[in-house]
Amino acid sequence: MATKNNGQIDPKRRIFEAAAALFVNKGYSAIGVREIAKEAGVNIAMINYYFGGKSGILKDILEDAFGKYYHAQASAGDNSTPPEERVRNLVANVVQFFRENTTEALIFFNSAVLDIPELKGLKEKWSKMYSDLMLELFLQMGVELKDPVHASIYNGFLGGMIKNHFQYRYELEKNKKTAEACVEGDKKELKHIEFDDLFYQRYVDLLVHQYFHGVIYATQKDKMKYGPK
Amino acid sequence: MATKNNGQIDPKRRIFEAAAALFVNKGYSAIGVREIAKEAGVNIAMINYYFGGKSGILKDILEDAFGKYYHAQASAGDNSTPPEERVRNLVANVVQFFRENTTEALIFFNSAVLDIPELKGLKEKWSKMYSDLMLELFLQMGVELKDPVHASIYNGFLGGMIKNHFQYRYELEKNKKTAEACVEGDKKELKHIEFDDLFYQRYVDLLVHQYFHGVIYATQKDKMKYGPK
DNA sequence: TTTAATTAATCAAACGTTTGTATTATATCA
DNA sequence: TGATATAATACAAACGTTTGATTAATTAAA
Known part of the structure; x- marks a missing residue:
């Protein structure tokens, strides 16, 4: 079909x-x-x-989005992959997922925070699958995600950051579209940003450093100050 | 009154x-x-x-929330404050803001991504105020926020991370409440997390390191690889 | 100081519109 | 002819808002 x-x-x-x-x-x-x-x-x-029904559309959108999002994270490597390489794959895959499925992805992330009765069962399943995946991944980086402080910061950390950018980009391009519909004289203020492969190459690089390096550094400092475990 | x-x-x-x-x-x-x-x-x-009208309530909630959020960030120091100290103040103030105004803050962040016609004017004002503040703050850290890649990552970065935690906490405590309303036998699985001053002391520490250290490291690496400006 | 006039706060009821869904009828194609 | 797809219409429920009446509190005039 x-x-x-x-x-x-x-x-x-x-x-x-x-x-x-x-x-x-x-x-x-x-x-x-x-x-x-x-x-x-x-x-x-x-x-x-x-x-x-109306909610059936939402369900389809979200199931499709989660499936792709999960796959992007699960296929970044396994325990035999060096941590830094795995993180790079992870970031690259998630960014790729967002580029290819911006609309669905934003709906998924924005709906996740809402109490929609019809979605209760699905949300619980997703939550379980996701945290199992993260637990295993962070363990490889030496981060004990069961520590509530670490969990509070790193649960949804990466996805949240990337989602932030694509929401920002969505807003930007929406405003550009409405501005272009106005008279031509108003166009001068519109700085055009090219969100191309080169942009995302730099973006992924920067994010990997911010993420991987930050996680290692911050959790080590935390252990030194507050003791292990 | x-x-x-x-x-x-x-x-x-x-x-x-x-x-x-x-x-x-x-x-x-x-x-x-x-x-x-x-x-x-x-x-x-x-x-x-x-x-x-109904939308009047939302307006009041959001105006109140933004006012407090802006103040939390604006009062973290000025150009005479050492960058690391300023970042620490910033993180501490924003965390404090979220602790004292969790509900309003979550509504603010979750409504910001929605197109609500009555709020168009307000949102534009807030966006302008916020980006002026961030531009000045990042300049002190040596980060050129006008670079689209940097802007894409660091615009809303800190607020997004902290919002993430409080959304996570909100969800956790909501589920705990509904679980407590069930029979007592089901309580055993509920791991109780104390979100007290000690928790947020560690949380702020970790976030400052993740944030400040990550920003400095990642942007320097970016400059080295892709050249300045 | 009592009385009259004014304002503020609350209420039940109803306004017209829009909601999501269901029913029934009509095409389209095997 | 029977199954699939599209359409027009109907429906009860819920929507945000308004109304006119009623009560309580406050102010002004006597």
Whole structure:
């Protein structure tokens, strides 16, 4: 499925993408099914037909996003990979994931902090999978993630930082788009940033240093001052 | 105002606090005025009477939160303060701000990523104030925040990390509360974390090292590899 | 000091609109 | 002809807001 039909991609895909674009901008609860249907160019009834309801779209978006996000982190290496190389793979993979799935990723991170009853079960499963992965990874760096202070800082640390950038970038490009829709005279203030491969090469480099070096340095200092374990 | 009256705090304050508690849990758009009024123990009409509408409550919450957040950062020192000391003050102040205003702070950070038309003007003002402050602060550390790569990483970096922890803590304590409401036999799995002064002393220490040391190290490495400016 | 006028606070009820979903009917294609 | 896909419409529930009446508190005039 999801292929062309009558010169258009299939309706299910159109609903998915229209909903994602709206959710990421205003949030799940602020968007109505009529708005989604209009944007996707389908009848309202199609949403319940394909997704079983409004929340079905969100579920699909989030399951897709988490699957990719988890894979990006799990495939960064294993215990036989040197820690610094593993961290570099990790950062590079997560950045890649965000570049390829910006909308879904932002929805995922922004929905994670909300209490949405229909998602309770899924969220618990994701949380478990994620913390198992992190525990194992940090152990290799010599960081005891079961220490509440370390856990409080490093749980979601990397993803949070990268998410921050892509949210910032999303906002930037949204404003640029609305500004371009105005009269041309107002364009002069718009500094154009090229978010290309070169940009992300430097970005990943900087982040790896900030992350890996910072973790090693900070946790060692902590051990020296407050004693081991 | 906001004092005791008939043994209860005044209705405006009750609405404010009830709304904040609901907003932080499910998000602004998912909460209705009836739910707020019920939780606050007032009549629905009181919301429009005191706040001019549902969005008026959110505005008040956010303006209050930003004011305190900005002050926490602006009062960390000036150009005559040694950088490392200034960073320590900054981290300590922001952590203090979050400890004293957890609910408002989380609402502020979570609402910042949403397009809420009524808030457009306010958000632009806040963004300007914040970036002026950061530009000046990073300059003292030798970091050129106008470089898009540096800006992409360090804009909202510190606040994002700390927000992450308090969101994590909020989630933890929410789940604990609901678990305690269950039968006693299920309590055994609940590891109790004391988020006291000692905890945050270590937390601030670790964050300062992660932050300050990481920034200096990463930006220097970046300059060496990709050249200055 | 009592009475009258004014303001502030609260309430139940209803406003018109929009919400997500369900039903039913009609095309489209095998 | 039977299954799949699309559409128009209906529906109860919930939405944010407004209304007009009522009470309590305050101020002004007598």
